[in-house]
Amino acid sequence: MAPNQKIIDAHRAMREMGISDGTTKEYLKKLLKVYDNNWAPIEEGNFTALANYIFESEELKEKGAKRVNGVDIPRDDCEAAPFEGEVSSFSGQPPLKRPKLEKHLGDISSDATSTPSPRSYLEVERTEHSQNHSKNKQNQSVSAPRTYTRQDCEDLYRRSRESVSVSREQKPESRRYSPTYLTNEKPTAVFDSMDELPINDSPQFEVPISVIHPGDSSPVRIEGGVSVSNDSIGTQALLEYRVPCNNSGEKFEDDGISDQQARSAASLEHASIQETHSSGLEIASSEIGKVKISLQFNYAHVRPDFRVPDLNAVFKMVEDKCFNSYKIDNPDFSIQKVMQDLCQSYLDAATEINKDRGTTLVNGTPSVDLLKKSSVQPNVNHVFKLTILESSLKNSLNGRAQIPPHISTNDLDFPSHNIQPKGKLLTTTKIEKDEDIVNGSQPSSSKGWVVLNQNECTLDGANPLSLVVPNQNECILDGTNTFHKVVDISKGQERFKITVVNEVCTENFPPSFHYIPRNLVYQNAYIHFPLARIGDEACCSSCDGDCLALSVPCACAAETGGEFGYTVEGLVKKEFLDECMSLYRDPKKHSFFYCKDCPLERSKDENLPDKCKGHLMRKFIKECWSKCGCHIQCGNRVVQRGISRELQVFFTREGKGWGIRALHKLPRGAFVCEYVGEILTNSELYERNVQNTDNKRHTYPVLLDADWGSEGVLKDEEALCLDATYYGNVARFINHRCFDANMIDIPVEIETPDHHYYHIAFFTSREVAAMEELTWDYGIDFLDHDHPIKAFQCLCGSKGCRDLKPSTNRASRSNRYALRL
Numbered sequence: 001m002a003p004n005q006k007i008i009d010a011h012r013a014m015r016e017m018g019i020s021d022g023t024t025k026e027y028l029k030k031l032l033k034v035y036d037n038n039w040a041p042i043e044e045g046n047f048t049a050l051a052n053y054i055f056e057s058e059e060l061k062e063k064g065a066k067r068v069n070g071v072d073i074p075r076d077d078c079e080a081a082p083f084e085g086e087v088s089s090f091s092g093q094p095p096l097k098r099p100k101l102e103k104h105l106g107d108i109s110s111d112a113t114s115t116p117s118p119r120s121y122l123e124v125e126r127t128e129h130s131q132n133h134s135k136n137k138q139n140q141s142v143s144a145p146r147t148y149t150r151q152d153c154e155d156l157y158r159r160s161r162e163s164v165s166v167s168r169e170q171k172p173e174s175r176r177y178s179p180t181y182l183t184n185e186k187p188t189a190v191f192d193s194m195d196e197l198p199i200n201d202s203p204q205f206e207v208p209i210s211v212i213h214p215g216d217s218s219p220v221r222i223e224g225g226v227s228v229s230n231d232s233i234g235t236q237a238l239l240e241y242r243v244p245c246n247n248s249g250e251k252f253e254d255d256g257i258s259d260q261q262a263r264s265a266a267s268l269e270h271a272s273i274q275e276t277h278s279s280g281l282e283i284a285s286s287e288i289g290k291v292k293i294s295l296q297f298n299y300a301h302v303r304p305d306f307r308v309p310d311l312n313a314v315f316k317m318v319e320d321k322c323f324n325s326y327k328i329d330n331p332d333f334s335i336q337k338v339m340q341d342l343c344q345s346y347l348d349a350a351t352e353i354n355k356d357r358g359t360t361l362v363n364g365t366p367s368v369d370l371l372k373k374s375s376v377q378p379n380v381n382h383v384f385k386l387t388i389l390e391s392s393l394k395n396s397l398n399g400r401a402q403i404p405p406h407i408s409t410n411d412l413d414f415p416s417h418n419i420q421p422k423g424k425l426l427t428t429t430k431i432e433k434d435e436d437i438v439n440g441s442q443p444s445s446s447k448g449w450v451v452l453n454q455n456e457c458t459l460d461g462a463n464p465l466s467l468v469v470p471n472q473n474e475c476i477l478d479g480t481n482t483f484h485k486v487v488d489i490s491k492g493q494e495r496f497k498i499t500v501v502n503e504v505c506t507e508n509f510p511p512s513f514h515y516i517p518r519n520l521v522y523q524n525a526y527i528h529f530p531l532a533r534i535g536d537e538a539c540c541s542s543c544d545g546d547c548l549a550l551s552v553p554c555a556c557a558a559e560t561g562g563e564f565g566y567t568v569e570g571l572v573k574k575e576f577l578d579e580c581m582s583l584y585r586d587p588k589k590h591s592f593f594y595c596k597d598c599p600l601e602r603s604k605d606e607n608l609p610d611k612c613k614g615h616l617m618r619k620f621i622k623e624c625w626s627k628c629g630c631h632i633q634c635g636n637r638v639v640q641r642g643i644s645r646e647l648q649v650f651f652t653r654e655g656k657g658w659g660i661r662a663l664h665k666l667p668r669g670a671f672v673c674e675y676v677g678e679i680l681t682n683s684e685l686y687e688r689n690v691q692n693t694d695n696k697r698h699t700y701p702v703l704l705d706a707d708w709g710s711e712g713v714l715k716d717e718e719a720l721c722l723d724a725t726y727y728g729n730v731a732r733f734i735n736h737r738c739f740d741a742n743m744i745d746i747p748v749e750i751e752t753p754d755h756h757y758y759h760i761a762f763f764t765s766r767e768v769a770a771m772e773e774l775t776w777d778y779g780i781d782f783l784d785h786d787h788p789i790k791a792f793q794c795l796c797g798s799k800g801c802r803d804l805k806p807s808t809n810r811a812s813r814s815n816r817y818a819l820r821l
Ligand SMILES: C[S@@+](CC[C@H](N)C(=O)[O-])C[C@H]1O[C@@H](n2cnc3c(N)ncnc32)[C@H](O)[C@@H]1O
Pocket: 510, 655, 656, 657, 658, 659, 696, 697, 698, 700, 731, 732, 733, 734, 735, 736, 737, 792, 793, 794, 795, 796, 797
């Protein structure tokens, strides 16, 4: 009978802790019995329970105790106890020592003289327990050996039954594992029946259970081969797809433990070179566990305040996000089901790929031989770089790429397929920490850079580069010397990864900035009025669900003439968009506001301000918001749900630097992104501009002046603007186009009914093809010689380009560079 994947995993996990297969098998059998063959509590946390069980059994054995149905009974105290069976010895080996696994927890050793041992949750529980029973135990030192009364044991028993029954009851319903060992819930000793406990009221026994945390340097890992974005706390993400098979390539199918199975598991493991940190919390798997998704986290990489969350709570959060972000209204929607489907589909797709391409998935053994010869073997990750050559990719490799001098081939580590000898195939996508990239500094290693050379991208095991093959989806090759950086420039803060690609030159990163998905107030900003207001003004507190479904539009539609600005598809309505575009195309036909005392002019010269030059009266969209009664998925909430299209920052060929594009076709009226930056007052902005004379590409203050004139005299602190120079989102890469730009900005009011503060949202002004650059007319007056910011030489290439002066004249003139908003 072929071994169950769980058994294989259990052996592997134990082997990583130095426990022999024989021992694992023996205790696994016992533990399965204790848990009525329920694997969930056993395999949680990479078989924490099993490891504890083994270590504690061995420790107790050392001390002369025995374990009955999972409970350790000191020999002296329990002579009459019915033994489940003698615990076998470790065949001459020294008794197992529990590894130090809980550095973060304080040590409360039961033996003050012994080497500090990790503080177990049960010890914590015990401490609490003893506090609860403080009256008769007040004098008991925390570090003194603790004895248990029948009451204690009954409590423990009750809790253990609760824990087991919760886990048993929850599983079929929600199919979620409750990672009690990772949460503040504490694992309890396992008792099958009170009747089996040899308890009397005299001092009894200790039940130490320690907690094993995932490997210290394991990144977040999702088994299953699907890309995941890294989280906001800077953990790394890894995906892994495993196809367990034995030496002859057969897949294991069945449950049950046998010696043969244990051997098979062992042979797999001994052959394994990777996975020094493969522990993790399994959260989904395909049928019979061939493909799994598990989470791992790296304590070394997370912030000090990182606490392992409850997995159910995490699922709930993701589900809520999905409900909010996508129009999912099926109450049965389950993120875990999605992940299970993902595992299954991956498996199915892999089978399909094998069928179709035959050679695409490299069979482990021969490649390993090649790999063994390769100089990549000593790679720091102990991961064999693969060797999968997508045929289409191969065809597209027709240029010899260069390796930037700073990249050491040993450092090359990017989406790749990893192969393990003797039957284990791992596909790993690594997403590196993004701070390095977004901040514009060189990454600590050059991970993620794809450097390709046609001749070297072969299965030539002698050449390390042969082992470095990009994932086709993430690398676009154009036959030139091509450098790509595959990262999520948003650092996981947007719904979709925003990748960065340079197919043109060797400019590595867009210059330094901090990615923020929403506007933030500049710390010194002199803003003394609320930018968000909860109240009954301009809201629809009695609405419910989706306001777009109402026969009579809600109060929020008042701003757009009693009709919503959006269609049910989430696009700006044609009529509204047409009007907005007409404002741009022929502003003279439309109303301008003229301030009595223009804050813009005042900021330039406080004592002798010029006359207001006028502000175009803009059309606003008012979205429903938190103070409204409707759902976040209400059709009148588009901008506030954030970017919903896959965007990419790419290096333009026309000399405009970086630009943005969408990976898919966009219909007319589609929301692309918001212009996000620091909120500051207009005078603060002016100061910044005066100080910042280097005229870098990223100085793009935007005035929020769409309604200035209506106020008569606007206070300085009410004249706001956005500066994306240091803090911004993907919009800071949008390039200018004088004529027929494919995006238009529309003021969108969300949190407050007045117009001092609003959002600048970019919508497509026409259908935009996939990979077409997304552009916007900045509204630059190229002839304004007085503006403190020098305009760039426009390379928009449009027929109606307004920058018509010969380039020689441009350098000498003082241009205006202000964005019209
Ligand atoms: C908002 S940023 C756009 C992103 C920028 N291309 C970059 O690489 O970061 C504006 C700057 O991009 C460049 N740019 C934008 N549109 C341009 C155009 N039509 N022609 C030439 N340069 C342009 C100018 O350097 C301008 O100062």
